[in-house]
Amino acid sequence: MLDSAIFTWVHQLVGYLLEPVTLAMLLLxxxxxxxxxxxCGERLGGLRRWRLLPLAAVERRARKRLERSDLIARLGPILGLMGTLIPLGPGLAALGDGDIQVLSVAMRVAFDATVLGLLGGMGGFVLGRLRRRWYDELLESMEREQGVGDESLAL
Structure with missing residues (x-):
């Protein structure tokens, strides 16, 4: 049952994915x-310059940067899991054949992929949380300033 042509083809296809997944993790x-x-540039002064922009432009920029952080946070663990599981197949097959050397290389690659994926995901998660707080504070203060200006015009 598990030695049919379709499983052989899928196994070969998945084996070809290890390098692209690893490159994607490095890029991430x-x-x-x-x-x-x-x-860091935003925190050290970039957000002060954002105050000169219209509120809608600030919201657009903030949304775009938060989406990038969220994408990094989600893709890191996904790619790390793929990079973990792909080499485990050949590693377990090597264990069945008694080749401990191939198994040890596969395990090392699997664990490295896990750490790399989690590192990228952690970076995206932390950046996303910090940025949400920074952008919320900025938008609230800009809305307060515009609200105060609108009330003074009404008097």
Whole structure:
């Protein structure tokens, strides 16, 4: 049953996914590191310059950056899990054949993929939480300032 042509084909296809998944994880971690730099720039003065923009433009920018952080936070663990499971198939097959060396390499790759995926996800999660707080504070103060200005015009 499990040795049919379709399972052989699926096994080969999944084996080809390890390199693209690993490259995607590396790219994701690079984007997370870049996003940390952007967030540091925002915190160290960039958000003060946002006050000069219209409220709608600030909301658009904030939404875009939060979406990027959320995407990083969600994709990291997904790619890490894929990178964990893909090498375990050949590793377990090698264990069945008694080849402990192949199993140890597969386990090392699996654990490295897990850590890399969680690292990217953690970075995205932390950035998203910090940014939500920063953007909420900024938007609330901008709305208060506009509200105060509107009341003074009505008098």
């Amino acid at each position: 971690v690079a984007v997370a590191v870049w996003d940390v730099g952007v967030a």
